[in-house]
Amino acid sequence: MTDVGGIAADQLASYVERIEKLEEEKANLMADIKEVYGEAKALGFDVKILRQIIRLRKMEEHERIEQEEILDVYKRALGMV
Amino acid sequence: MTDVGGIAADQLASYVERIEKLEEEKANLMADIKEVYGEAKALGFDVKILRQIIRLRKMEEHERIEQEEILDVYKRALGMV
Amino acid sequence: MTDVGGIAADQLASYVERIEKLEEEKANLMADIKEVYGEAKALGFDVKILRQIIRLRKMEEHERIEQEEILDVYKRALGMV
Amino acid sequence: MTDVGGIAADQLASYVERIEKLEEEKANLMADIKEVYGEAKALGFDVKILRQIIRLRKMEEHERIEQEEILDVYKRALGMV
DNA sequence: CTGCCATTTTACCGGC
DNA sequence: GCCGGTAAAATGGCAG
Numbered sequence: 419m420t421d422v423g424g425i426a427a428d429q430l431a432s433y434v435e436r437i438e439k440l441e442e443e444k445a446n447l448m449a450d451i452k453e454v455y456g457e458a459k460a461l462g463f464d465v466k467i468l469r470q471i472i473r474l475r476k477m478e479e480h481e482r483i484e485q486e487e488i489l490d491v492y493k494r495a496l497g498m499v
Numbered sequence: 500m501t502d503v504g505g506i507a508a509d510q511l512a513s514y515v516e517r518i519e520k521l522e523e524e525k526a527n528l529m530a531d532i533k534e535v536y537g538e539a540k541a542l543g544f545d546v547k548i549l550r551q552i553i554r555l556r557k558m559e560e561h562e563r564i565e566q567e568e569i570l571d572v573y574k575r576a577l578g579m580v
Numbered sequence: 581m582t583d584v585g586g587i588a589a590d591q592l593a594s595y596v597e598r599i600e601k602l603e604e605e606k607a608n609l610m611a612d613i614k615e616v617y618g619e620a621k622a623l624g625f626d627v628k629i630l631r632q633i634i635r636l637r638k639m640e641e642h643e644r645i646e647q648e649e650i651l652d653v654y655k656r657a658l659g660m661v
Numbered sequence: 662m663t664d665v666g667g668i669a670a671d672q673l674a675s676y677v678e679r680i681e682k683l684e685e686e687k688a689n690l691m692a693d694i695k696e697v698y699g700e701a702k703a704l705g706f707d708v709k710i711l712r713q714i715i716r717l718r719k720m721e722e723h724e725r726i727e728q729e730e731i732l733d734v735y736k737r738a739l740g741m742v
Numbered sequence: 743c744t745g746c747c748a749t750t751t752t753a754c755c756g757g758c
Numbered sequence: 759g760c761c762g763g764t765a766a767a768a769t770g771g772c773a774g
Contacts, residue, residue, distance in 0.1 A: 426738070427738040427739075429539075429542060429544075430539075430544065430549075430735065430738050430739065431738070431739060433535060433538070433539045433544065433549065434549075434552060434553065434556070434739060436535050437532060437535050437536070437549075437553055438553065438556070440528055440531050440532045440535065441532065441553070443528055444525060444528045444529065444532070447521055447524055447525045447528065448525065448765095450521050451518055451521045451522065451525070452755095454514060454517050454518050454521065455518070457514070458510075458511075458514045461510060462507075463510075463511065463514065464653060464657070465756090466653065466756095466763095467650065467653065468511075468514065468515075468518075469764080470646075470650070471515060472515065472518055472519065472522070473764095475515070475519070476522075484632070488629060488632070491626060491628070491629060495626070529766095537745085545731055545735075547728075547768085547769090548728065548731050548732050548735055549735070550767080550768075551732055552732070552735050552736070552739065552741075554767090555736075555741070556741070566709075566710065569707055569710050570710050570713055570714070573592060573707075573710055573711070573714050574714070574717075576588070576589040576592050576593070577589075577592065577593060577596065577714065579714075579717070579718070591701075591704060591706075592701075592706065592711075595697060595700070595701045595706065595711065596711075596714060596715065596718070598697050599694060599697050599698070599711075599715055600715065600718070602690055602693050602694045602697065603694065603715070605690055606687060606690045606691065606694070609683055609686055609687045609690065610687065610750095612683050613680055613683045613684065613687070614771095616676060616679050616680050616683065617680070619676070620672075620673075620676045623672060624669075625672075625673065625676065627772095628748095628772095630673075630676065630677075630680075631748080631749095633677060634677065634680055634681065634684070637677070637681070638684075699761095702760095709752090709753085712751090712752075716751095
């Protein structure tokens with residue numbers, strides 16, 4: 419299982435590489451996002467509020483999903499499958 | 500400053516859109532990363548350790564050494580050898 | 581600063597102890613909470629929903645605070661101190 | 662099962678109360694812990710490392726050793742010496 | 743027993 | 759330089 423002498427070392431290296439590549443892309447995106455916030459700020463928008471907006475819009479979706487889940491739970495509880 | 504009446508509303512909408520688009524891409528990447536960890540796990544690698552490796556490699560070498568040294572000092576002070 | 585040979589070792593040990601003690605109490609509380617959820621579940625309540633209730637009630641308070649904060653931000657933005 | 666009409670409503674309210682009370686105590690403890698870390702920091706201790714220590718001490722000794730060993734194996738496999 | 747979701751914890755980043 | 763809040767990582771519980 420964990421004999422990382424032999425070909426497993428190559429596999430391990432491969433996984434590490436793939437993850438690091440993806441993480442780098444992610445870091446770039448995060449930097450982009452930050453930049454956008456910076457721009458907005460430079461134009462006078464309140465970043466804190468802006469973040470709240472983003473969060474709320476995300477939540478609205480989640481909330482909808484969640485509501486559906488609750489509904490579903492109750493349906494099941496009532497045998498309405 | 501924050502009078503979001505007039506063209507500013509458009510700007511605000513634009514920023515929100517841009518951010519949400521970037522965040523979506525980010526979410527996708529995160530899903531990809533998760534998937535890679537899943538693969539590695541399926542082949543018998545220890546995911547927890549793998550994450551540690553990724554974390555360690557993110558640090559500058561000297562920084563990592565330094566932290567390990569401090570940790571060691573604390574361990575000795577506490578008799579954790 | 582970090583010469584942990586000498587009295588500093590005692591200090592360090594003291595901090596570690598204090599933290600561990602508090603963490604233990606916290607762990608106990610968490611166990612208690614879990615137990616309560618377990619009881620409720622045993623009586624037929626849906627734990628997931630119950631958690632949502634708790635979360636919502638907590639949020640309502642936070643939301644209120646948050647609203648006040650936003651209001652404050654806008655007041656400041658408008659020079660209404 | 663989840664018909665919360667009748668006496669069950671009282672039960673539900675009771676559970677909510679109990680949980681909220683426990684959560685409040687938990688919040689207090691968390692504040693205390695934070696305070697202790699703050700004190701330690703004020704005296705020159707490295708909080709981040711201190712947290713690592715606490716985490717390490719939470720593990721069983723042999724478990725900790727084992728993890729360190731696996732980590733070492735992975736490091737070698739990746740040429741991180 | 744595995745994968746998923748929620749919770750908790752850690753680290754980061756900005757303002758004061 | 760610290761402190762607060764905010765987001766990411768990691769851990770743990772639960773269901774299927």
